[in-house]
Amino acid sequence: MTSKKTGYLLGAVAGAGVMAAAVAGAGMRLPDAHADGQAHLIKASTAPIFAPPPGAPMSFADIFDRVSPAVVSINVTSRVDASALRHIPGFEGLPFDLQPRGGQGGGGDDEEGAPPETGRAGPKGQPKLPTQQSAGSGFFISADGYIVTNNHVVENAETIKVVLKDETELDAVVIGRDEPSDLAVIKVKGGRTNFPFVSFENSGKPRVGDWVLAVGNPFGLGGTATAGIVSAYGRDIGDNFVDYIQIDAPINRGNSGGPTFDIYGRVIGVNSSIFTPSGGSVGIGFAIPSDVADAITKKLITGGKIQRGYIGATIQNFTPDMAEAQGLGAQKGAIVSDTVPNGPSAKAGLMPGDIVVSVNGVSIKTSTELTREVAKAQPGDSIKLDVIREGKHRPIEIKSGVRPSEKDLALNDNTPGGGDKSPLAPPTPHPTVLGMALAPLDDVTRRRLNAPPEVKGVVVEGIDQNSDAGQKGLHRGDIIVQANGHPVTSAADVSAAVDAAKKANRTGVLLGIFRQGRTTFLPIKIAG
Structure with missing residues (x-):
């Protein structure tokens, strides 16, 4: 004592x-x-020992007891190259647990000592894909067996097994998937109509700092509960159509598709991604907001196809450096790099170099915001843009098309052509502007660079690597098509843009660069 x-x-x-x-x-x-x-x-005082601070729950046990029966583990068998899994640089798509089984690179025997499967035959002469077992999470949203999860959990599924809280295992099938939002709906087979389910909360949402509870199947540990707070709203992690909720409740591999609850047991988000330098939770997780998930999953359940507006334009952020080079102060928006030939934007008169500052009256600060506003339209709707061209505002009205699949868009992004990266010095002297030796785009050079006939500009034939242009990655074979919003066809046009910028006391020039079939805009500083 x-x-x-x-x-x-x-x-x-x-x-x-x-x-x-x-x-x-x-x-x-x-x-x-x-x-x-x-x-x-x-x-001391006689206050209860376990009294929580004001606003904090005594325990999450009652909430967990009420909602956990609706949360399931999802075990998927698929055949897919692991390198094709969804990945955002610096982020993990809450990668569900992945265990290759047999085949090429299968990594050992299957369960119960069975020999590894040889895998389904691939294209002739190519190795067969291994069987892969993966585990994710999901939750019932109806008594008759509809389950919400992530698209990346079930997109390549051959078989799906749903494991309930009492360890009952049931077969399920995919009802619908939406790759852009990473949402999917599956349904349990068998016709049972008494499943416990939970509901989305779309009206009142927790404030930043409010408690949340995540339930799921991390690392195959079904029925795991973790608690934390809402850390932020409106996080942009590289997906075009979702403003994510950031939470610090620990979520890990296998939590994909699981719910985040508020302290009333209502679903406020679908766990989808984590930021992780290590592969495990560091307290930064991302959930798809309930209003987005609710709207999309309802359409999937009714057999509806998720269609989003499309204007057929390649865009990038209009940065402060670009605004300074154009003399537009603190203007924000998205700058048009290219338009799809005969696409909605091209038909409406939108041009590379146009700066979009609003869509249907909604101000635009980034290219992501532009994409999301356009996506709200239905095919055939009228989309009204306010753009800045040559320093003046002008309205452009575009009839929305149908957004292609992400796979088709990726194929379009890899259009071949242009971009001679040869380090050879130019064979003959050329005028030098901004540290670049510029030559006319003649027929011989056009064939060498595989540049389409509609591309007009001047070709970079040499570059000073110490110049700002060199430091920002311009190289031989790049074609300069615009300078400060004006088309260029000669080195003199680029020089004139530089002179005009100097007279206006600007420190840079915004150049449109055609490379590899695409136009990109870069602000280049004027030396001295």
């Missing part, structure tokens, strides 16, 4: 004021050091 008092006293003497403040309301007795060196007990 004496040793316990002595140890307690040492802690109290070291920080008696802090200790007293910390436990004053905890119903504890705390030692008081007197001049005689003896420890005497003084009575």
